[in-house]
Amino acid sequence: MDIRNIGVLMFAEHPEKFIPGSYIELIRFNTKEAEASDDFIEKTFTGPIWKQVQDALDYINTNVIEEKVVKLQGQAESERFFNYPYNALEEALVNAVFHKSYREQEPVEIRIYVDSIQILNYPGLAKWINLERFAEGRIKGRKYRNRRIGELFKEIDLSEKKGTGIPQILRELKKKGSPGPEFDMDDDRTYLNTIIHIRDGFDKNEIMSESMSKSMSESMSKSMSESMSELEIARIQVILQYLTVHDTINSAKAAELLDVEKKTASRLLSKAEKVEVLISKGKTKDKVYMKK
Numbered sequence: 001m002d003i004r005n006i007g008v009l010m011f012a013e014h015p016e017k018f019i020p021g022s023y024i025e026l027i028r029f030n031t032k033e034a035e036a037s038d039d040f041i042e043k044t045f046t047g048p049i050w051k052q053v054q055d056a057l058d059y060i061n062t063n064v065i066e067e068k069v070v071k072l073q074g075q076a077e078s079e080r081f082f083n084y085p086y087n088a089l090e091e092a093l094v095n096a097v098f099h100k101s102y103r104e105q106e107p108v109e110i111r112i113y114v115d116s117i118q119i120l121n122y123p124g125l126a127k128w129i130n131l132e133r134f135a136e137g138r139i140k141g142r143k144y145r146n147r148r149i150g151e152l153f154k155e156i157d158l159s160e161k162k163g164t165g166i167p168q169i170l171r172e173l174k175k176k177g178s179p180g181p182e183f184d185m186d187d188d189r190t191y192l193n194t195i196i197h198i199r200d201g202f203d204k205n206e207i208m209s210e211s212m213s214k215s216m217s218e219s220m221s222k223s224m225s226e227s228m229s230e231l232e233i234a235r236i237q238v239i240l241q242y243l244t245v246h247d248t249i250n251s252a253k254a255a256e257l258l259d260v261e262k263k264t265a266s267r268l269l270s271k272a273e274k275v276e277v278l279i280s281k282g283k284t285k286d287k288v289y290m291k292k
Helices: 003-011 049-063 086-099 131-135 147-155 165-175 210-219 222-227 230-242 251-258 262-274
Strands: 024-029 040-045 067-070 079-082 108-112 116-121 182-184 192-197 278-281 288-291
Touching: 003 049, 003 147, 024 049, 040 049, 049 086, 049 108, 049 147, 086 108, 086 116, 086 147, 086 165, 086 192, 131 182, 165 192, 230 251, 230 262, 251 262, 262 278, 262 288
Parallel strands: 024 108
Antiparallel strands: 024 040, 067 079, 108 116, 116 192, 182 192, 278 288
């Protein structure tokens, strides 16, 4: 990759205007039906590629990663663990951005399912690389697709030493008690899909499932069903999902979560309070909402 292209990727506000596909696309599915359902959230991360990585990781850290505290009988200390280890996801995403071909017009994709996070980059591994050895972190000879990106990522602490990404993912998952990763490719190796599974101990239906949606819908007042559109009700479900993990939400966070304007989120929260789904505290500037 020449110096001009590196400059565009690392410093341009919209590198995708010059190098198509140089952005990150995130889709979060809220039900087990995933692609078969229309209940999902889409986000696109643009800007310099290092900032895309940081922004996507910030979104995942804030909205997806959850901690669980389990009190063990006969022990004074509780056990604490996370549904996904942040460091493993960081390595997986950095690897995807690093190893993507910027001659391909497909972006890096993050797909968040109820039981896994999957990160796709195009193309997949070179055909001389043995997939089984790769999955075990045992690749010796390497030919880097984007050596300069790796060097610059290392300088800003987004990656470790060359070739350590997969071993690092394996170590982090093992250390945190998570299942091992999966690496999926088609026969022509046109893509590489890195799959990080949710840790045992988390109910795979804790993310908004159909049964949870049904339960919530049943608890909604008749006035809510009559005064809100289907889209507004779906958005309220996303907010209630967020509030199963967090105590409060404000209009700025709701706007980020729903990928809408702040004023749209503010109106939605106000509506939810009027139909007694949420309650609020604080004055206009500092107002926060919580489950009733």
